[in-house]
Amino acid sequence: MKYEQTLFLADNWEDYALLDSGDGMKLERFGSQNVIRPDPQAFWRPNQPVRSWKADAWFDAKAGDDERGEWRRLNPRAPDTWPMEWNGIRFEARRTPFRHMGVFQEHAVHWAFAQEQLKKAGRPAKVLNLFGYTGLMSLACAQAGAEVVHLDASPKSNGFGKDAQSLSGLDDRTIRWIADDAMKFVAREQRRGNQYDAIILDPPKFGRGTKNETWRFEEDLPGLLDGVASLLVKKPLFVILTAYAVRLSHIALAQALGDRMKAFGGRIEMGEMALPEEKTRRMLPTSICARWRAD
Ligand SMILES: C[S@@+](CC[C@H](N)C(=O)[O-])C[C@H]1O[C@@H](n2cnc3c(N)ncnc32)[C@H](O)[C@@H]1O
Known part of the structure; x- marks a missing residue:
């Protein structure tokens, strides 16, 4: 790799x-x-x-x-609440008690990447967005022509995503908004033999599934990555893995993903995610990422 x-x-x-x-x-x-x-x-x-x-x-x-x-x-x-837009995708921003604004703006770099890869593929693609929360990645993929399965443990967040789908004029696109535990869903998809051309996962450090299942990043990620790799088609397009607030390096993320992607060839980009400050050349680091692509 x-x-x-x-x-x-x-x-x-x-x-x-x-x-x-x-x-x-x-x-x-x-x-x-x-x-x-x-x-x-x-x-x-x-x-x-x-x-x-x-x-x-x-x-x-x-x-x-x-x-x-x-x-x-x-x-x-x-x-x-007030309107915001990214590349024709419209949604309502808001001040949440969890300090965020209903959007994780640093992910815009991956929305653009996903759209570029999907358009370049020139074939119908199916995307799985795990821990999808605000749904903006799901909307970006749908806008680029993909059929999307969006999964998050929070039914409320899926509601925000659906609202943004309508606001963005993407109601004619296929997005399945599913509230479930990520691990359980991946295991179920394995049994059903469902496959995906691209998978995105942005797991929290600690989280809970719909039936109070616990998610712990360092303990559960290896098993989830095994499952994710088994859901990919023979020639997948991309896999994006991001992480916040974990005591891990992007090298660790990349190598854990790389092991699972060996059979598919391709390459892994790894590093920090950051926001550039307007007017100065400074950057605000936000999270880490490992991104596999076929080309
Ligand atoms: C870091 S946020 C993802 C943000 C997303 N990348 C975005 O741009 O909106 C993590 C999400 O994981 C969800 N989550 C936590 N534990 C989960 C679990 N066991 N199964 C599925 N989703 C879970 C939370 O509800 C939360 O929405």
Whole structure:
């Protein structure tokens, strides 16, 4: 297996910008709304002092909690939800109590890659999006002509995805929105003999399935990758594996994926995912990735 070091930089998105970062905080623009959120990795100096940043809302993290916290509205007229768009895919952004905005903007680099690969393949393709959450990857693949199976343990998130499908004018595309445990679903697909041309997986460090099944990244990923490889057609197009907040290197991710993909040839790009800061040449790291492709 060939391995290449890559930086997965999500740039070129009009509706999103990282405006400034530093002193443990970041200032971002999501469509019409500017927000300030903590980011422990941003321990460099901000371009402008944080107290001078202009925003519509500010997220206060809850002590001892990596995700949860509360939003403070700095602009009393800030809407609860507002429209955003990526490449014709439309969805409603929102301030969630889990500090995110209903979109993982750093994944735009993979949406563009998936679309490019699907269009280049020039054949009908079936894509499985595991841990699909907001559904934006599923919509990007459907927009590029793929038939998509979207899976997440949260039925509520599937509802957001379906709404975005309608907003984006993609109701005529085949997306199956499934609420299930990822491990169980993959095992079931193996038994049913269903196969996919491309698979995307963005598992959390820790999660729960629909029936309270536990997901632990380091313990469960090897088994899931075995299952994922067995669901691929003879000549698959791509596999994208991303990870947040794990004590692992992208090299570990890439080699775990590489073992399973040996029989298919191709190559693996591996590296960090990051957001470029507008106006400066700085980058905000977000996550790690291993991406297999056939060509
Ligand atoms: C890191 S988020 C994925 C974000 C996604 N890449 C996106 O852009 O929207 C992880 C998702 O995994 C889901 N999840 C957690 N445990 C799961 C399990 N056992 N089976 C299926 N989904 C699970 C959560 O509901 C959550 O939506």
